[in-house]
Amino acid sequence: MTKRQLALIKVMVFCACLGPLVWATIRAFGIASTSLGANPVEELLHSMGKTGLNMLLITLAVTPVRQLTGFNTLIRLRRMLGQFSFFYVVLHFFVYALLDLRLAWNTLAVDITQRPYITVGMLALVALIPLSITSTNAMQRRLGRKWKRLHQLIYPIAVLGAVHLYWQSKGELSAALTYAFAVAVLLGYRLVHAAELRSRRNTRRPELSPSR
Numbered sequence: 001m002t003k004r005q006l007a008l009i010k011v012m013v014f015c016a017c018l019g020p021l022v023w024a025t026i027r028a029f030g031i032a033s034t035s036l037g038a039n040p041v042e043e044l045l046h047s048m049g050k051t052g053l054n055m056l057l058i059t060l061a062v063t064p065v066r067q068l069t070g071f072n073t074l075i076r077l078r079r080m081l082g083q084f085s086f087f088y089v090v091l092h093f094f095v096y097a098l099l100d101l102r103l104a105w106n107t108l109a110v111d112i113t114q115r116p117y118i119t120v121g122m123l124a125l126v127a128l129i130p131l132s133i134t135s136t137n138a139m140q141r142r143l144g145r146k147w148k149r150l151h152q153l154i155y156p157i158a159v160l161g162a163v164h165l166y167w168q169s170k171g172e173l174s175a176a177l178t179y180a181f182a183v184a185v186l187l188g189y190r191l192v193h194a195a196e197l198r199s200r201r202n203t204r205r206p207e208l209s210p211s212r
């Protein structure tokens with residue numbers, strides 16, 4: 001793939017990732033007879049939260065899909081997808097803090113400490129911050145091996161995201177269970193793949209060691 005083609009793909013993915021925000025803005029301003037419905041703040045909160053979680057799962061799916069299909073270009077898009085996931089989760093948080101709670105910091109503090117689904121959501125958001133900050137080439141070089149270990153935080157974050165969704169679903173479990181299943185499949189794939197690599201390395205090691 002040429003540099004130009006890659007740049008074009010990146011621009012297309014970037015525009016697609018902005019889609020949910022553009023659509024929410026169109027609905028918020030009632031353009032072309034659209035609307036956010038009877039409860040606009042709740043609708044906005046839910047749509048930003050769902051987009052954040054979807055982007056998180058898409059980011060996690062990049063490596064397995066690349067390994068299974070051989071479409072290596074995908075890896076060049078992973079960072080952007082991860083950053084968009086963080087972006088939407090931050091918007092989700094701001095919709096809650098600014099539009100829903102109207103910056104009532106005491107209420108936010110009570111929610112974070114006393115409503116388990118908010119506690120879990122906040123933990124996931126805070127854990128995403130170092131991943132977002134260190135997702136540049138320079139930081140990857142600087143952190144070396146530690147970078148990979150740090151970015152493995154994405155798995156517990158995805159679990160927290162699924163638990164957050166489950167805890168606030170109020171009896172409507174189908175979406176929460178679908179997300180939980182998707183997270184389990186992606187994590188399961190990673191664990192099986194890591195075990196395979198380890199066993200391949202172990203079987204190769206005796207051949208490499210010098211014969212006595």
Ligand code: HEM
Nearest residue numbers: 046049050052053089093096118121122124125161165168
């Ligand atoms: C990685 C972090 C997070 C993810 C992936 C996430 C995702 C979601 C999703 C998917 C929903 C459900 C949307 C729906 O049912 O349509 C949701 C709901 C919600 N989230 Fe989050 N969220 C995160 C963090 C947070 C944080 C930090 C807060 C607030 C401090 C928060 C507050 C809420 C609230 C208030 C709801 C709505 C609950 C209700 O309708 O009763 N979330 N979130």
